[in-house]
Amino acid sequence: MRAVIQRVSHASCTVDDKITGAIEQGLLVLLGVEEEDKNDDLEWLANKIVNQRIFSDENGLMNKSIQDINGNILLISQFTLFAQTKKGNRPSFIRAAKPDKAKPMYEEMAKLLTSLLNKEVQLGIFGADMKIDLRNDGPVTIIMNTKDKDNF
Template sequence: MRAVVQRVSHAAVTVGERTTGAIGQGVLILLGITHADTTDDGEWLAQKIAKLRIFPDEGGNMNRSLLDTGGDALVVSQFTLHARVRKGTRPSFNDAAPPAQAEPLYETFRAQLSAALGGRPVPGGEFGAMMQVALENDGPVTLIVDTKA
């Protein structure tokens, strides 16, 4: 699994005119799933993200996590994170897991992250839909976390 984790002041995802998820202070996670990913990858990633110390402490140093701050998490599936662009100008998405494999792992990851955050709800986008994501990046702080790296 590959995640782009962005610290945000707020974020929301919409499908058409319907908001499927919105958060205040916390992280927006764009999640890409590949053929080799399993629920163990999701568990490792959920624990890692919950404990990432990317929020400022009283001195302004990045020493606090989502667990420390009570921040929110919003997860949006994004198969394009596994695009290959080495050859030509049209991305290849062959490394992305097919929807029948990826969707259950996406939903399981959201549940795993919720559990890692003490049961707080983790809203998300709509798997496979054309979505609009609005966010206010805080910092900016943006990390790429890959379970295979």
């Protein structure tokens, strides 16, 4: 499972000219699921997301988590995080989980994050052609991979 986590001052997702999710200060999380992912990957990643101290304290140091600032999360499914580009010029997405595996994992991540934050996580629509608007704050962007936990 891979996640690109961006600290944002605001972010929104639009599908067919309708906003499906929008937040002010918080995190935009792009989530990719692969076939081998398990529930412990979900739990590890959800806890890392809500506990990362990437928001500024009163001294301007990154010492506060999303929970500390009462921030929000916009969670977007993104299979392209598993693009393989080694051969040719067309990316292969063979490592990305099929929708019957990825969608329930995405939905479970939304539930876990909602539970950990004690507030509803905003969402895109799984499998839809989404338009994401955001203002990256910092910029602060962190990439996590549950298959490489020792480095995160």
